[in-house]
Amino acid sequence: MAGVLSLDDVCVRRGGRNIVDHVTWEVNDGERWVVLGRNGAGKTTILQLASARMHPTSGTVEILEDRLGRVDVFELRPRIGFASAALAQQVPGDELVLDVVLTASYGVTGRWREVYEDLDSERAQTLLDAFGVGHLADRTYGTLSSGERKRVQIARALMTDPELLLLDEPAAGLDLGGREELVAALAELAGDPASPVTVLVTHHVEEIPPHFTHVLLLRGGAVLAAGPIAETLTAENLSATFGMPLVVDRHGERWSARAQ
Ligand SMILES: Nc1ncnc2c1ncn2[C@@H]1O[C@H](COP(=O)(O)OP(=O)(O)OP(=O)(O)O)[C@@H](O)[C@H]1O
Secondary structure (H helix, E strand, C coil): CCEEEEEEEEEEEECCEEEEEEEEEEEECCCEEEEEECCCCCHHHHHHHHCCCCCCCEEEEEECCEECCCCCHHHHHHHEEEECHHHHCCCCCCCEHHHHHHHHHHCCCCCCCCCCCHHHHHHHHHHHHHCCCHHHCCCEHHHCCHHHHHHHHHHHHHCCCCCEEEEECCCCCCCHHHHHHHHHHHHHHHHCCCCCEEEEEECCHHHCCCCCCEEEEEECCEEEEEEEHHHHCCHHHHHHHHCCCEEEEEECCEEEEEEC
């Protein structure tokens, strides 16, 4: 599948203005995208569109070759893995960690009467193991640290074996060690050709994991630049994105930025 996600001249209008402003953006098979922009730039809104949780005011959104507005979003959503702070807040604190991952099969949070196969439980456990939180499977979600919760959320997002993985600020609120561990786990995921096409929203270039291939820079709801990371994540583009003179450094496959 070439076109995994395609936005064509998309606007989202709220409160009398375009919070997504004529965005055209194409995400193809095998790509791993980072989305950067200031607070309020429209990053979360674009992920809402990409996860079939919002319709555009104008323009077209195609996800996994289905056009929003012409497809049953309830059939589409299981094909998209999504992790965000807002979604994480819906997880009941007394839910067992294994169940937090398992319930993604039905697109619900909070286990009730659904029937799961042993294979599902094994998959949930394998995913928790892959993110280094397998030993927490029997704990309740509410007792986990924020770093542990982030990992569980990503494991949950992968439970349905999605074709598209969307991560909204997965490293927000983590300490340095937690961030680095998460970046390493995401780098491993991104480096695996069998992994889904991934879009990661972040505020910090330091959180870009190795193996991410492309970057979308947003300003005021509009695309400032988009393309392969090495040529797009320049000091000039990042300075324009954040509205201040910035220096950008690349250390191997990691990035850092600071004021000039
Ligand atoms: N229903 C709404 N009515 C009016 N304005 C809205 C509405 N929803 C979002 N906005 C505004 O749209 C803009 C984009 O919001 P969005 O959450 O997409 O930004 P973001 O880039 O994810 O920001 P942050 O980095 O702070 O999370 C913000 O200025 C927000 O206040």
